[in-house]
Amino acid sequence: MRRFIGVGEIEDMALGATVLGAGGGGDPYVGKLMAIEAIRKYGDVELITPDEVPDDAVVVVSQMMGAPTIMVEKICSGLEPMATYDEMVKELGVEPYAIYAVEAGGVNSTIPFILGATRRIPVVDCDLMGRAFPELQMTTLGINGVKGQPAVLADEKGNTVTVRAIDDRWLERIARQATSVMGGYTILASYMCTGRQLKDFAIPGTPTLCEKIGRTLREA
Structure with a gap:
């Protein structure tokens, strides 16, 4: 069921993501602030279920890679998610139907909502891990043969890097090294897939679960 995510929902979602x-996955604090700022500026973000994504539609992950604590020490420009999105559109030759999260835990729980607000595209209520894992290839899409590439990384200085690797283990290695050179964290667009693949392999409902956990903790 389609619904809209505002500031209150992001607050609860970030809290639940720590659980x-x-x-x-790191402290979701900075990602939460970026999502809240984007929502206040551009409006609430539509959250849709995987079943609402057409089978032939293209969807893309928006995520952070690297050390979340560096995001506190080295302030984000706020433009990184849009830079990766725009480069991914050039790579694919098509506008994604929606954005989704790579993992439910930590900072990556809220990163997709930055892009959802600024580009006015829906976020899908799902992720690829159900929690937080340390490497790119550790996803439900990856273990079912769906590649995480091409992937686009961006830093706060305006640099972008597009990675095409022989497999997702090499994608992880190359992207991790690029992230280190780019200052310790990057925003990444990856795991382009179809709506059918998302329905078959993604874990549905994890952003909503984060929100429910956060609300329960807040009201306790």
Whole structure:
């Protein structure tokens, strides 16, 4: 069921993501602030279920890679998600139907909502891990043969890097090295897939679960 995510929902989602992160994924604080700022500026973000994505539609992950604590020390420009999105559109030759999260835990729970607000495209209520894992290839799409590439990385200085690797383990290695050179964190667009693949392999409902956990903790 389609619904809209505003500031209150992001607050709860970020809190719940610290639980689902199970110690991984980093503090969602900076990602939460960026999402809230984008929503206040551009409006609430539409959240749709995987079943609402057409089978032949293209969807793309928006995520952070690297050390989340560096995002506190080295302030984001706020333009990184849009830079990766625009480069991915050039790579694909088509506008994605929606954005979704790579993982439910930590900072990556809220990163897609920055792009959803600024580009006015829906975010899908799903992820590829159900919690937080440390490497790019550790996803439900990856273990089912759907590649995470091409992937586009962007830093706060305006640099972008597009990676095409022989497999997702090499994607992880190359992207991780690029992230280190680019200052310790990047925003990444990856795991382009179809709506059919998303329905078959993604974990549905994790952003909503984060929100429910956060709301429960807030109201306790």
